[in-house]
Amino acid sequence: MKHSRRAAALTALAVAGATALTACGSDDDANDTATQPTGGPFPVTVEHAYGETTVESAPQRIVTAGFNDLDFVLALGETPVATxxxxxxxxxxxxxxxxxxxxxxxxxxxxxxxxxxAAAEPDLISATYSLTEQAGYDTLAALAPTIGDLTDGQGGSASWEAQLETIGEALGKEQEAQELRESVDADFETARSENPQFEGRTAAVAMYMDGSFYILGEGDPRGLFFYDLGFTAPDETGEVSAERIDLLDQDTLVILGATQEQLAADPLFAGLDVVSEDRTVYLGEFGNDVQGALGFASPLSLPYLIDATVPALAAASDDDPSTAVPTVG
Structure with a gap:
């Protein structure tokens, strides 16, 4: 799959990032007079799980304190001073x-x-996926204006779209963020249109850790990637006991953290129809590029992840046991 639209958009963003002006102060300085870029969007106020944060002027010293915020800031043409x-x-x-x-x-x-x-002297801290508690957020906010965690309103983490929109607002780059979203959305749409069998098909996206499985729900960014491709989450998610390993037996199964060879010796797992009928996609052990891209769940990593996983997902979803599912990761 080609991504010329996104490459052009990111090149334009990198050029635009060089024009960022004027550092912003801390929350305590919110009422101070600040130099504003002529015709710029500042000040801007963004909402997050811990309230609202006002960014007075275009940040120049950004610290990315979230687990994946780095990619979002880079994609919008800025390089953090620390991450x-x-x-x-x-x-x-x-x-x-x-x-x-x-x-x-x-x-x-x-x-x-x-x-x-604190030593990095930030004028903006991006922590949209940091999983901090109130005390942690308060500590960050005392150092610089901080964008706290974003949620989906139901206890889960916010989507990559929400992260991109919020970070774009804080950087004064709403238009660039929208264009980038449209580019990535187009990649998802292409994958869905080329694989209509994904739509409505249940997929258990399961992590394998310490001999146990855990099915990711729609509130987890790693599971959300597959649901954005058209798959639907099983009715039951969360930890899977040995007695309920049948919860993995969905239309399609995606395994994170293990290879096919590593799980082949487990008779309960091998006996599942979704395994024996070759409707399972193995993403390999944690730490490889595919797992990393899934964890970042960013405008940079998602197109890479689409290219890396869709061929295997298509083979595992064609309901033809003779189709070999290619190795991923």
């Missing part, structure tokens, strides 16, 4: 971000290093 490391994956070598900065200073991994964030 949260992506755990369990060599994210600096991720193939979907070639051409972007890779040596960005890190401010924590699973846990944030608040002292390092």
């Amino acid at each position: 949260r490391a992506f755990s369990g994956y060599d994210y600096q070598q991720r193939p979907w971000a070639e051409g972007y900065a890779t040596d960005i200073p890190e401010v924590g991994e699973m846990e944030l290093d608040y002292e390092a964030i």
Whole structure:
């Protein structure tokens, strides 16, 4: 699948990013007079799980404190002065971000290093998918205007579209964000139109960890990718006990964290129709590029992920047991 539209859009965004002007102050400085770019969108106010944050002027020193916020900021033509490391994956070598900065200073991994964030002297902290508690958000907000976690309103994380829209607003790049969304949406639409059998087909997207399975729900960005392709979530998601391994037996099964060879020795798993009839897609062990792209769930990684997974998903969803499902990851 070609992505010339997106490549052109990202090139334009990179050029546009070089024109960002004027750092913004902290929340305590919200009433101070600030230099505004002529005709620019600032000040802007964005909403998140912990309230509202006003960005007074175009940020110049952005820290990405969310697990995947880095990709969103890069895609909009800005390079953070510091970022949260992506755990369990060599994210600096991720193939979907070639051409972007890779040596960005890190401010924590699973846990944030608040002292390092303060030392980076941010004028904006993007933490839209950071899974912080109120206390963590308050600590960040005391350092600089902070965009806190976004939710779907039902206890799950917000979609990539919501992240892109919110970060675009905070950076004063609403139009660029909209154009980028339309480009990625077009890639999803192409995948759906070329594979109409995806629509309405149940898919259990299951992580395999420590000998157990866990089915991802619609509130998890990793599961949402497959549902955006047209698949639907099973009625029951969450942890799968050995007694209820039949919950994996859906129209299609996607396995995260294990290879086909690793699971072949499990008689309960091997006995599922979805496995024996070759309707299962294995994304391999955690830490590979496909798993990383799924975890980032960003405007940069999603098109890469579509290219990497759709051929296997199509083979696993054609209801022809003689079709070999290609290896992914």
